[in-house]
Amino acid sequence: MLKKIAVADIKQGMYLHELCGSWMDHPFWKAGFVLNDPADLQSLKNSAVTEVWIDTSKGLDLPVSVVSEDPEQVQIRAEAVLQAAAAPPPKPVTMSGEIKRALLICERSKHAVISMFTEVRMGKAIDMSGADALVSDITESILRHPSALLSLVRLKKVDEYTYMHSVAVCALMIALARQLDLGDELVQQAGVAGLMHDVGKMMIDDSILNKPGRLTDEEFEKVRLHPVYGAKLLLESDPAINPQVYDVCLHHHEKYDGSGYPKSLKGENISLFARMAAVCDVYDAITSDRPYKKGWGPAESLQRMAQWQGHFDPLIFQAFVRVMGIYPVGSLVRLSSGRLAIVTEKNEQNLLKPKVKVFFSSKSNLPIEQEVVDLAQAGCTESISARERIEDWGFRNLDDLWVE
Incomplete structure (x- = not known):
C-alpha cells in the first residue's frame, strides 16, 4: 500500500x-x-x-x-x-535567465549518470528508475530556452567526458525530436535513448577509453564492441526494455551509407532514432575536448559534418542544423567589419543572423570594448563573413563571453 x-x-x-x-x-x-x-x-x-x-x-x-x-x-x-495546466503558458525566459537553471541541471544530471553507470561497472543491473525524471527536467529546460542547456553540455572536463557525453546526447536527442515534431512520448523516449546510448562503454577498460594516444587495432576493436555490450546490458536488466532505447544503444554507430557498425545497416534500414543518435553522438564527440584531441568549435564541427558524404541521413542532419543554428552558441566568427565575435544566441527566424558579442579587432589585433550586436536588428549593417578557429588566434577560452 x-x-x-x-x-x-x-x-x-x-x-x-x-x-x-x-x-x-x-x-x-x-x-x-x-x-x-x-x-x-x-x-x-x-x-x-x-x-x-x-x-x-x-x-x-x-x-x-x-x-x-x-x-x-x-x-x-x-x-x-x-x-x-489550463492557464496560459508562461512567456519564454531569456538565455541568461535559463543558463543558471541549466547549469544546475547539468550538474545534477552528471552525478545521476555517474551513479547509474558506476553501478553497472560494479556488476549490478541497470536501474533506470531515475532516468525519466532526469529526461523530463532536461526537456523542460529546452522548452524554456533551447540554446542554454544545449550549449552548456558541450562544456565538459576531459575526465568527465564519458558521463557528460550521455547527458549531452540526451539533450540533443530531445531537441532534435521536438524539431522533427515527434509527440511528447517519443520525445521522452528519445531522451532516455540518448542517455543510455553509451552504457556499453562501462564494459571497456578506462585505460582504453581515456588513452591519450592513438588506439591500437586491438583496442579499437574492443571499443567498437560497446554498442553490443550496451544492448546486452539493457536486455539483461529489463527484458521489456523500450525497443527504441535498445535500438539506439545497438545502432548509434551505423552510417547512412552502410559503412557503420556493428551491423552495417544502410539508409532506411536504420531506425529513425538511431539515425538521430548518429548525428547527436558525433556532434558532441567532436566538439568536446578529449585526452588525445582538442574539440573543434561548434560552427566548424557542423561545417565538417556537412562535408561527410554518406555518414548521416541528410534530412535528419538538416533538422539538427535548425536545432543548433548554422553558427551555434559559442562559435567564434568574424564580422564584415573585421571584428571578431562570439555567438551568444541563435536567431530562430534567420540562422544566418544570430546575436553576437564583439570583443576583438582582427585589423589591429587588439581587444576592443565588448558589445552585443543583434545581426537581425533593423539597420544593422554587419554580417558574418567567416568562421574562425580559436586556436588560430591564440585565445585560450571564450566561454565566459556567453556563459553569464
Whole structure:
C-alpha cells in the first residue's frame, strides 16, 4: 500500500517509492529502494524534499500514532494541479535567465549518470528508475530556452567526458525530436535513448577509453564492441526494455551509407532514432575536448559534418542544423567589419543572423570594448563573413563571453 508521509516521519527500513517535488531537490538520482543506510536517511532529511511516498508492502509502515495524508486530499490537490495546466503558458525566459537553471541541471544530471553507470561497472543491473525524471527536467529546460542547456553540455572536463557525453546526447536527442515534431512520448523516449546510448562503454577498460594516444587495432576493436555490450546490458536488466532505447544503444554507430557498425545497416534500414543518435553522438564527440584531441568549435564541427558524404541521413542532419543554428552558441566568427565575435544566441527566424558579442579587432589585433550586436536588428549593417578557429588566434577560452 502506498502512503504519502512527511520526511520528518521517515524511518530506516521504509521503502521509498517516490520522492515528491522537483527532481532537482532530490538527494538521490532514483527511488524504489529500502532506506537502510543511515547516511541516506540523513541526506533525505537535509534535502529540500518535504514529502515522500512509501510502499508499506515492501518496507516498514508508519507507527500507529502517526497519520499519513488523507488519499482523498491528495486527489483533490492533484486535480487542482491538472486544472492549473489550463492557464496560459508562461512567456519564454531569456538565455541568461535559463543558463543558471541549466547549469544546475547539468550538474545534477552528471552525478545521476555517474551513479547509474558506476553501478553497472560494479556488476549490478541497470536501474533506470531515475532516468525519466532526469529526461523530463532536461526537456523542460529546452522548452524554456533551447540554446542554454544545449550549449552548456558541450562544456565538459576531459575526465568527465564519458558521463557528460550521455547527458549531452540526451539533450540533443530531445531537441532534435521536438524539431522533427515527434509527440511528447517519443520525445521522452528519445531522451532516455540518448542517455543510455553509451552504457556499453562501462564494459571497456578506462585505460582504453581515456588513452591519450592513438588506439591500437586491438583496442579499437574492443571499443567498437560497446554498442553490443550496451544492448546486452539493457536486455539483461529489463527484458521489456523500450525497443527504441535498445535500438539506439545497438545502432548509434551505423552510417547512412552502410559503412557503420556493428551491423552495417544502410539508409532506411536504420531506425529513425538511431539515425538521430548518429548525428547527436558525433556532434558532441567532436566538439568536446578529449585526452588525445582538442574539440573543434561548434560552427566548424557542423561545417565538417556537412562535408561527410554518406555518414548521416541528410534530412535528419538538416533538422539538427535548425536545432543548433548554422553558427551555434559559442562559435567564434568574424564580422564584415573585421571584428571578431562570439555567438551568444541563435536567431530562430534567420540562422544566418544570430546575436553576437564583439570583443576583438582582427585589423589591429587588439581587444576592443565588448558589445552585443543583434545581426537581425533593423539597420544593422554587419554580417558574418567567416568562421574562425580559436586556436588560430591564440585565445585560450571564450566561454565566459556567453556563459553569464
